[in-house]
Amino acid sequence: MIDIRLLRDDPDTVRASQRARGEDDAVVDSVLAADERRRSSLTAFERLRAEQKAMGKDVAKAQGDEKQALLARTKELAAEVKSLSAAADEAQAELDRLMRTIGNVVEPEVPAGGEDDYVVVEEVGTPRDFAAEGFEPKDHLTLMEGLDAVDMERGAKVSGARFYFLKGAGARLEMGLLRMGMDRALENGLVPMVTPTLVKPSVMAGAGFIDHHADEVYRLEADDLYLIGTSEVALAGYHADEVLDLASGPLRYAGQSTCYRREAGSYGKDTRGIIRVHQFNKIEMFVYCRPEEAQAEHERLLGMEKDILGALGLPFRVIDTAAGDLGDPAARKYDCEAWVPSQGRHRELSSTSNCTTFQARRLNTRYRGESGNEVAATLNGTLATTRWMVAILENHQQADGSVVLPEALRPYVGLDVLTPVR
Incomplete structure (x- = not known):
């Protein structure tokens, strides 16, 4: 979540961020009101608690009617203190709920707007001219079926729609791609880390994945655990409650x-093939750093993604994702999108996000600063995943259905x- 101090000191920045994301900026006023109720209740609570303690000494000294009057006031104070404590707790709960509805404050350079309002930062490589080579490019599923590299039918039989078996060359290609990513x-x-794929609700919420998109996540109700959609979640929780x-x-x-x-x-x-499926494998980079180092780390992660995509001979572009297309934790996100010949357009292969202190604040991950413990910054980025096979197969296919x-x-x-x- 964002820093409540930023919201108090500079609410207009948060309002502007909400508008850039296409979200309601009125929540800022609701948060400020809840914060004021909480602080007012706590101030009154502390004042009455102090009076309550002082009165205890007076009761011990008093006698007769004076003592009875003081005892009556003591009972009144106890009721008022209890009421104020409940009011403070209620305001705190409302404040926490509202704060979790606010996404990270987007960086000033991020384009405003939605999914189609990205800015192209860079284009790398040139798509092949298959017409000049004398053949129509096949899509990845046709290629994979010809290579006997995938079995969609039996995947659906075993697990349902959007599941699959990779086999033979397909299995070797995925395992090789993941190993190459890990070597990079x-x-x-x-x-290198091999992470759990089941996490507690506190970790999934701390990483920022169930505030607005809980319907995207698989949950095991009997165990109260969530299946991760990326190892970013597990790695975000790795240093929770640590300095x-x-x-x-x-x-x-x-x-x-x-x-x-x-x-x-x-x-x-994307129901055809393995572009949008329910299960896949991935190498995910994750960084903990000081907030002032986050921008440089973001560029570093992007550089690593560009290097491996270039080594794979893929024509791709880098886009600066618009605010309305950012996930809640991200303050800025770059996507690397490869050219997919059968679709005649770019498709996302990897992304890298600067989450600033959003996740670490929720998960209570701090670092030793010069003036005490400070909230760390976190970043993430993809270095290899199953979907990359789509671009590799289509861009490197030959007229006979082989893939170099x-x-x-x-x-x-x-x-x-x-x-x-076949």
């Missing part, structure tokens, strides 16, 4: 996990060319 993480000094030593620099992790997403509200969208793998990926897959079997 190691080369850049990130600590970090960042004297030697940021803590940088690379988490590998299976990820689960309900894809609620996406019915009819990019040179950097070949050692990890153990093949230079994926050859059709």
Whole structure:
């Protein structure tokens, strides 16, 4: 959540952020009102508690009618103190609820607007001219079926729609891609992690994933646990309620996990193939740092994403995501979108978000600062995931349905060319 002090001292900045996100800025006034009720109740509570304590001494000294009057007042005070305590608790609960409805304050440079209001920051590579090569590009599912690399039918039979089996070359390609991503993480000094895929409600909420999008998350009611949609969630909770030593620099992790997403509200969208599925694998980078280091770390994560996509020979662009398309925790997000020939458009492959202190404040993750413990900043970014196979297969396909793998990926897959079997 955002810092209540920012909301008190500079409510107009929060209002502007809410408007940029396309959200109601009236919540700012509601928060300020709840905060004032809480503080007023606490002030009155403390005043009456002090009077209550002082009166205890007076009662011990008094006698007769004076003592009876003091005892009667003591009872009145006890009732008033209890009432004020309840009022303060109620105001605190309302304040907490309202604060969790406010997304992170977006950075000033972030474009306002919704999904289509992004700004293209950079374009890398040039899409192939398949017409000049004399053939129409196949989509990734047609290619994978020809390679006997996927079985969608049996995936649906076993688990339902949007599940699948990767097999043969498909399984090798995914495992090789993930290994390549982890090797890149190691080369850049990130600590490799294999994370839990089930987390407590406090961690899922702390990471900022169930305030507005709970319908996207799988929940195991019998155990009161959530399945993660990214290892970002588990890594955000890794240092919850801790004070970090960042004297030697940021803590940088690379988490590998299976990820689960309900894809609620996406019915009819990307139902063909493995673009939008319920289960996939991913390497996710996660950083803890001082707030003043967050912007540089964000550029560093973006640079790592660009490097690996370039090594995979994919034409892609980097976009600065508009405020209305940011998740609640992100103050700024860059997406890397690869060209998908069969669709004739760019599709998101990776993103990297600067969450500033939003997640760490919720999860009580601090670091030792010069003047005491301060709230840390967190960032995340994707370094490899199953969806990347779509762009790799389509951009490197040949007229006969084979796929020539990019040179950097070949050692990890153990093949230079994926050859059709049917």
